[in-house]
Amino acid sequence: MPAPERLPAPGVTDTGEIEELLAKGELTVVGRIREASNAVLLCTVTHEGASADCVYKPVKGERPLWDFPDGSLAQREVAAYLVSEATGWGLVPTTVLRDGPYGEGMVQRWVESAEPEGDTGGLLALVDGEEAGEGWKPVALAEVGEGRTALLVHADDPRLRRLSVLDAVINNGDRKGGHLLPAPDGRLYGIDHGVTFHAEDKLRTLLWGWAGEPLTDEAREVLTGLAAELAEGAPLATRLAELITSVELAAVRARVAHLLRTGTHPQPSGQWPSIPWPPV
Structure with missing residues (x-):
């Protein structure tokens, strides 16, 4: 067509x-x-x-x-x-x-990306060495061919940080680079959320740069409000109950509570590959 x-x-x-x-x-x-x-x-x-x-x-x-x-x-x-x-x-x-x-x-x-197809607008990069550099957060070492490795990094960008919190809440098992859409108005969108809300820990993402770091004050405030909206009988909880199972909804509540209790970004569980494949 x-x-x-x-x-x-x-x-x-x-x-x-x-x-x-x-x-x-x-x-x-x-x-x-x-x-x-x-x-x-x-x-x-x-x-x-x-x-x-x-x-x-x-x-x-x-x-x-x-x-x-x-x-x-x-x-x-x-x-x-x-x-x-x-x-x-x-x-x-x-x-x-x-x-x-x-x-x-x-x-x-449909969101028209501000960048050419396949370009994430400077949000992801591969760099030589083991240091991410100013303005970047390290994710993992990646093989780039001929026995060489490079450090996969993402931008230390508040939009990405918010998205990493959302992914932790919905248990996103497939946050790839190609699922990041920088819009012409400066906003950042994430797409392709079919592999989400599993009751078991399935978080696989390229946005591990803040793993173990304290959540921002903004994130804690948002999570506190979200916990209230997920309470039994609240409108959001009622709508979610029509889309996911009761066990999965309980797991969402538990993840939000865990984030608030620890006050930190989650770290890879070690039970699953922490990065989706292919990463882009």
């Missing part, structure tokens, strides 16, 4: 309006992202004179994973968006669960 035309979203100015557009608008498939492991369709959505580009991931197009075998990746993407919104950080593009041309699936607002 030809590449989709990027359409503006006239009249769509806030999250509520974008959610309504995505949830109620007419979806038209205009392309497919073939590099994705699951079916990812590029669409336009139109409703009452407004239009926008979006991504549609039908449940029918999901490939079962050994640890996520139940065709629930779309629901987990929506759950990740809801938790992101509850933090107030807005790190995940607006995402809804709805019926579409190929059945129920996740529909997410």
Whole structure:
């Protein structure tokens, strides 16, 4: 299929309006992202004179994973968006669960990256030696061929730090470099949150640079508010209960409580590879 035309979203100015557009608008498939492991369709959505580009991931197009075998990746993407919104950080593009041309699936607002495809805008790098350098945080040594290694680093960027806290809460098992989208307005978004919310520790990420360091005052305040919103009967908890299991919801509460109790960024558990593969 030809590449989709990027359409503006006239009249769509806030999250509520974008959610309504995505949830109620007419979806038209205009392309497919073939590099994705699951079916990812590029669409336009139109409703009452407004239009926008979006991504549609039908449940029918999901490939079962050994640890996520139940065709629930779309629901987990929506759950990740809801938790992101509850933090107030807005790190995940607006995402809804709805019926579409190929059945129920996740529909997410398209975010045009400010960088060329595959470029994370100076957020990740490989450097020689064993020192990250000023403004960078070390992650791990990586083999770069011919017996050489380089240090994988990420920027000491408050946007990334917030994202690392969100990932710890939702137990993101797949935070790759390609899932970071620097937007033209300076905001940073994370995408592809299907492998999240497992009850067991599955955190795999390229954002380990703050591991073991104290959480920021901002993060502790956000987590305190999130704990209240996850309480039994709270609106966020009620919505999450429709998307993930009761055991998984209890695990979210436990992770938030653990972060508040320790006051530090989590460290790799050692039970699973700490970095996703491929990392980009």
